[in-house]
């Protein structure tokens with residue numbers, strides 16, 4: 001059993017099962033999720049006899065830093081973490097004026113197959129446990145000594161393809177007995193698994209939902225995102241509208257601008273119409289070229305023209321701040337290099 005993925009009630013039950021007093025659950029929970037202990041031995045108020053039982057029966061999940069790169073220009077840190085089974089995931093630590101933000105992974109690899117994305121090159125290996133998701137934030141907090149106030153689930157993997165663990169993660173990380181990060185400061189990004197968007201809406205969490213749209217017609221979306229063969233843009237936007245109406249949270253649309261593929265001014269016009277219907281904010285991401293993919297970034301003037309068109313039509317739009325450019329700080333690039341280690345220096 002993965003002890004760090006349990007909620008407090010489940011941990012109490014576990015203590016009962018091994019004939020320990022219930023208050024031990026609160027102490028252990030505090031060490032795991034508030035003091036961010038790295039092993040059982042540092043839990044100084046837990047008797048040695050109990051620590052020995054725990055060590056034998058309940059493996060304690062911690063992530064180890066395999067590699068950390070810090071941007072010389074903006075202090076962004078990119079972490080490559082080794083998981084207990086030897087797999088790797090990436091996380092990014094970013095400093096903003098409004099606080100520190102961490103981008104975490106939800107799976108090892110991804111099976112969604114988006115054509116421009118590095119995370120999906122080797123397919124899906126497995127989903128992450130809730131413990132492995134919170135640990136990305138815990139390990140970064142320990143390493144930087146700084147509080148994390150915002151989380152974006154935009155690293156490797158499709159969070160809505162790991163639904164139950166995503167919800168468990170949310171409950172652990174927002175728990176006031178743990179790091180107590182506000183749900184309003186957590187963003188989940190999805191390629192658009194429609195039934196799970198409805199399911200998520202009905203959980204009534206205060207999460208922000210970001211939808212990766214990347215095209216304004218079904219035909220073009222299908223050519224770059226296989227998930228579009230399952231759900232139309234209409235179905236995706238209806239689900240997003242339901243999410244916004246049910247939770248009161250504004251939707252964010254992500255649109256990666258790929259030179260000559262989806263960056264015409266006519267598409268900006270269509271994107272604006274889609275966004276207005278949903279009351280959504282638009283986040284433009286100039287594409288990060290991935291060697292194996294062959295897509296290129298349009299020039300700055302095409303990106304500006306796209307943005308200006310949206311602004312003229314009164315859409316709320318930002319261009320993602322391009323931080324950590326010098327350290328491959330995006331979407332599976334570092335893990336991909338590590339796996340193909342001939343070009344990993």
Ligand code: SAH
Nearest residue numbers: 117154157158189190191212254256287288
């Ligand atoms: N599976 C989730 C999270 C993916 S990463 C999702 O699909 O939303 C977060 C965002 O980065 C997504 O919008 C994704 O489509 C985009 N992205 C992936 N690779 C990219 C690249 N090489 N350049 C620009 N954006 C990219």
